[in-house]
Amino acid sequence: MHLYRRKWKGPDGQPRTGKTWWLVAHVGGQRLHVSTRSRDRRAAELVAAQIVRRAELRRAGVADAYEDEHARALPEHVADFLTTLKARGVVPKYVRDRADCLQEFLEATGAKTPRDLTLVRASAWVEALKARGLSARSVNRRVAALKQLGRWLVAAQRLGQDPFAALRRLNEAEDRRHERRALTPEEAVRLLEAARTRPLAEARAARCNAGVSAAEHARLTRLGETRAVIYSLALGAGLRAGEIRRLRWQDLEGGLVRIPAASAKSRRDQAVPLPGRLVDLLRAYRPRGAQPADPVVPAGAFPNSLTFHRDLKAADIPRRDATGRVVDFHALRTTYVSWLAATGAHPRTAQALARHADISLTMQRYTDPRLLDLKASVERLPLPEAPREAPAAEPLRTWNRRA
Numbered sequence: 449m450h451l452y453r454r455k456w457k458g459p460d461g462q463p464r465t466g467k468t469w470w471l472v473a474h475v476g477g478q479r480l481h482v483s484t485r486s487r488d489r490r491a492a493e494l495v496a497a498q499i500v501r502r503a504e505l506r507r508a509g510v511a512d513a514y515e516d517e518h519a520r521a522l523p524e525h526v527a528d529f530l531t532t533l534k535a536r537g538v539v540p541k542y543v544r545d546r547a548d549c550l551q552e553f554l555e556a557t558g559a560k561t562p563r564d565l566t567l568v569r570a571s572a573w574v575e576a577l578k579a580r581g582l583s584a585r586s587v588n589r590r591v592a593a594l595k596q597l598g599r600w601l602v603a604a605q606r607l608g609q610d611p612f613a614a615l616r617r618l619n620e621a622e623d624r625r626h627e628r629r630a631l632t633p634e635e636a637v638r639l640l641e642a643a644r645t646r647p648l649a650e651a652r653a654a655r656c657n658a659g660v661s662a663a664e665h666a667r668l669t670r671l672g673e674t675r676a677v678i679y680s681l682a683l684g685a686g687l688r689a690g691e692i693r694r695l696r697w698q699d700l701e702g703g704l705v706r707i708p709a710a711s712a713k714s715r716r717d718q719a720v721p722l723p724g725r726l727v728d729l730l731r732a733y734r735p736r737g738a739q740p741a742d743p744v745v746p747a748g749a750f751p752n753s754l755t756f757h758r759d760l761k762a763a764d765i766p767r768r769d770a771t772g773r774v775v776d777f778h779a780l781r782t783t784y785v786s787w788l789a790a791t792g793a794h795p796r797t798a799q800a801l802a803r804h805a806d807i808s809l810t811m812q813r814y815t816d817p818r819l820l821d822l823k824a825s826v827e828r829l830p831l832p833e834a835p836r837e838a839p840a841a842e843p844l845r846t847w848n849r850r851a
Contacts (some may be wrong), residue, residue: 449473449500451484451492454735471496475503517606518562525562526550529600537715549593562601565611568645570594574615584623591617629773630786630816635765636683642762643675643751674749675759677733681705682780684726686802688713689777693750698740703727707803718803753777785814790821 450473454466469492473480480503484492488736502515517525526547533543553559556576557569577587598612631639647668651660660668681687685705687695694711700722707718722730730744751759760767768774781802788798799810 449496451489451496452762469496471499473500473503475500476507478503498679520561520701522554522559522561522564525601525606526554526597528835529606532600532604545589546593546596549590550597552590553594562607563686565598565601566605567611567614570612570615574618578618583625584620585619585625588617591615627773628779628782629769629775630779630783630819631683631765631775632819633787635763636783638763639759639765640676640679643679644672646759646762647672647675671749673733674745675755678745678750678758679780680726680729683783684723685720686781686784687720688781689750692745693743695744696733696740697738697742697744700730700744702813714803714804714805720801720803751777759794782814782816786816786819790813790819 449471451469451471453469456464458464467487469484469486469489471480471482471484471492473496480499482499484495484499486492486495502777508516526732528684529550530543530547551575553570557564557573559565559569566615574587574591578588583627595610595612595615598607601607602610634683648660648665651664651668678692681692681695682689687707691707691711694708695705699706699708703722703724704719705722707720709715709717712718753776757767765775767776784797785802788801789795793801795807799807802810802814804810805813
């Protein structure tokens with residue numbers, strides 16, 4: 449083993465000496481000629497000894513199985529991880545979210561290779577996120593991306609152990625900043641009525657002189673009916689916004705709404721029974737001549753968040769109540785699950801209708817306890833009846849210790 453520093457002649461003819469030490473060694477008849485990337489002689493000797501040792505172990509067949517993977521740049525591993533997610537068929541939005549979270553981690557921590565993925569470095573990043581004021585849910589989204597990457601590195605045989613196995617998520621219950629509430633039946637009636645009548649009412653108010661033509665009257669009336677149907681599908685079937693957008697008439701048959709795997713969040717074919725009133729509403733709303741493959745909601749008719757907020761205002765429903773809970777479009781799905789619980793549905797039934805994989809999500813996040821009739825529930829307990837007349841109290845007997 450020999451260490452040296454490269455020498456050459458400069459443009460002026462004067463000798464030059466490099467600052468980095470290079471290694472020349474022979475292992476098993478093969479010549480090693482590599483840079484130690486060190487300017488210190490002692491440090492270069494230690495690095496050279498490690499290089500020779502790894503070469504000897506590799507020659508003996510007992511080398512580190514992850515050595516080549518450790519030498520690759522960490523962004524390359526992340527790119528391979530994202531490719532694996534795409535091959536699994538996950539939605540592009542999910543892939544972009546994982547890419548953004550991991551890129552943020554790399555930029556914040558300066559990690560370059562898999563050796564830089566440590567629990568201490570990840571924990572320090574989590575503390576920095578909390579110091580920035582991010583909510584527990586936002587932090588947990590980034591923690592989930594890290595833990596998923598760690599598991600993938602082990603499964604892909606690029607690391608011997610998961611560096612983030614001991615990384616814990618935060619308690620979201622202690623830091624809920626966007627808690628939804630369920631609508632009462634009276635509020636739901638007002639919302640549907642406002643959605644149905646507001647387009648035409650606002651047009652008449654804006655055109656008090658010119659008036660509304662017959663064609664415009666029919667268009668605005670149809671637009672209001674479409675919004676009412678959209679809200680009814682969320683309230684009566686618990687459908688998500690994306691599922692309603694991709695819903696077609698062929699998915700509504702036999703009193704069921706079928707959610708194809710391409711539209712479902714779980715990426716599995718699902719079906720949910722529809723209430724009879726909702727079936728009648730959809731039957732009356734379906735236009736004549738509609739083909740089975742036609743969308744239920746025409747393109748451009750789905751209300752955006754601003755439209756939904758205006759419908760709430762027209763229905764006299766506050767977007768945020770006194771306790772800070774909010775009402776948005778997804779709160780209609782919360783209302784659906786809460787109504788199921790209020791009508792006495794078994795928790796497992798509510799979970800199946802909500803199409804949740806975890807029953808705790810159904811009970812804790814999607815069930816509004818303020819809509820439950822707790823008093824009526826305790827009144828139905830099979831307690832024994834109290835006696836009509838209380839028995840006379842007997843005098844308290846005492847024991848005289850001196851007697």
